[in-house]
Amino acid sequence: MAQNDVVMSVRDLSVNYLTERGPLQAVNRISFELHQGETLALMGESGCGKSTLVMALMRLLPSNARVPNGEIHYTTRDGRVIDVLKMSKGKLRAFRWSECAMVFQGALNALNPVIRVRDMFYDTGRAHGMGSKDAVRERALELFRLVRLDPERVFNAYPHELSGGMRQRVLIALGLLLDPQVVILDEPTTAVDILTQRTIIDVLMAIRDKLGFSIIFISHDLAVAAEMADTVATMYAGEIVEIGPVNEMFYRPHHGYTLGLLEAIPSLAAEAEELVSIPGSPPDLIEPPPGCKFHERCPFAVERCSREVPPLVDVDETHRVACFEADRVIAKARETIQA
Ligand SMILES: Nc1ncnc2c1ncn2[C@@H]1O[C@H](COP(=O)(O)OP(=O)(O)OP(=O)(O)O)[C@@H](O)[C@H]1O
Ligand SMILES: [Mg+2]
Incomplete structure (x- = not known):
């Protein structure tokens, strides 16, 4: 556009x-x-x-x-x-x-x-x-x-x-x-x-x-x-953590939270028994956690995620994500999501 x-x-x-x-x-x-x-x-x-x-x-x-x-x-x-x-x-x-x-x-x-x-x-x-x-x-x-x-x-x-x-x-x-x-x-x-x-x-x-x-x-x-x-934005704890064209977001998510939301939809998961809901609950917005606000619930989190806030960076021209471990998320997404 x-x-x-x-x-x-x-x-x-x-x-x-x-x-x-x-x-x-x-x-x-x-x-x-x-x-x-x-x-x-x-x-x-x-x-x-x-x-x-x-x-x-x-x-x-x-x-x-x-x-x-x-x-x-x-x-x-x-x-x-x-x-x-x-x-x-x-x-x-x-x-x-x-x-x-x-x-x-x-x-x-x-x-x-x-x-x-x-x-x-x-x-x-x-x-x-x-x-x-x-x-x-x-x-x-x-x-x-x-x-x-x-x-x-x-x-x-x-x-x-x-x-x-x-x-x-x-x-x-x-x-x-x-x-x-x-x-x-x-x-x-x-x-x-x-x-x-x-x-x-x-x-x-x-x-x-x-x-x-x-x-x-x-x-x-x-x-x-x-x-x-046309475009989907994933919000978590007051922030846009990922935004991109609808097909990118649903088939090539780069944020652990976007992937978590998708894995909870029956029709997009590969097998019914693989359905998972995201563990835990959203953080307190009065005293939010340091680093990535999602790190406590994120299966991809590494030590850095609890210290540093990941900036929203370009995956490509139209797709942006705020995650240090985006490469691992998309690798997992490729396994679990049937395009
Ligand atoms: N008038 C208010 N005063 C204080 N806190 C508020 C007020 N309105 C909303 N909040 C808080 O602000 C946060 C964001 O609320 P908001 O209603 O924007 O969420 P939402 O994503 O629209 O949720 P839902 O899906 O339930 O509609 C929540 O923690 C909510 O408790
Ligand atoms: Mg609302």
Whole structure:
């Protein structure tokens, strides 16, 4: 992908939460770039900082969060560069719908039960200067068709008249009302059954290909990540420990943690009996361990890993890893993963 199609550039970003025991390092010096039309999946265990990272990108962090260092630059379709961390409150409101929209973790149940779907669209459209109600309606119906909802029925419905999967698609359509360039989805398929999940993924991929936006999405389901993503980032204890093209990440992982996550998926392991879950649990983010934060759980760890922090280095042009023992990880991966 060319350098000039970067939509979002994140540099050295950290987020701390103030807690009674002291600052908790939820995101620690993360850097990555998101390109036009690219789908980036974030994977990693619960509590590794995925939601914190995407909330920071949208400036939606709770009040006890601090951003001690880092930069987020966003490039609009007409080539203007926005410094997201320095944006005024007023500009931020427009940014959140017109440039970068987010569908929240658990938002399914957050729809106001007494507000019809059409009024959510009218309110959002009006707040963002979309002109006439007719224009909002037309755009909404078009989006409903794209997400495979019965346009007229859903437009006039109350949330409780819709299934979970339909509400999720309503929220995706609402996020797209102002034609954003980036859509962030935090666990879009977690609260729904497997068939509904299938529909949502199909719909998302179809609509992405038609409208051409970029996606950052979080999913605990690695099969979903494998199917939807162009690029996958593995997060551990607030850091990106490996990032690369989806096939590289799933078939040639260079980090012990990425390999550990993959070995826990039945379909990617060579033999069912070789399935292993990663021993231990993630570290305390208030007093993180020295060296590589994963070393205590890592089967590849050597003495150095407990002393020195491995930098994120290039495996090749598109694939980066933070591991001193990457050569041994990839050798093991070649044995265990069937390409
Ligand atoms: N408002 C807060 N105050 C203090 N700590 C917080 C707050 N929100 C999150 N944390 C902590 O920050 C860390 C990162 O949390 P985050 O929600 O970003 O993880 P996550 O990867 O999204 O997890 P999950 O997969 O469970 O959604 C966790 O240790 C969490 O306990
Ligand atoms: Mg989360």
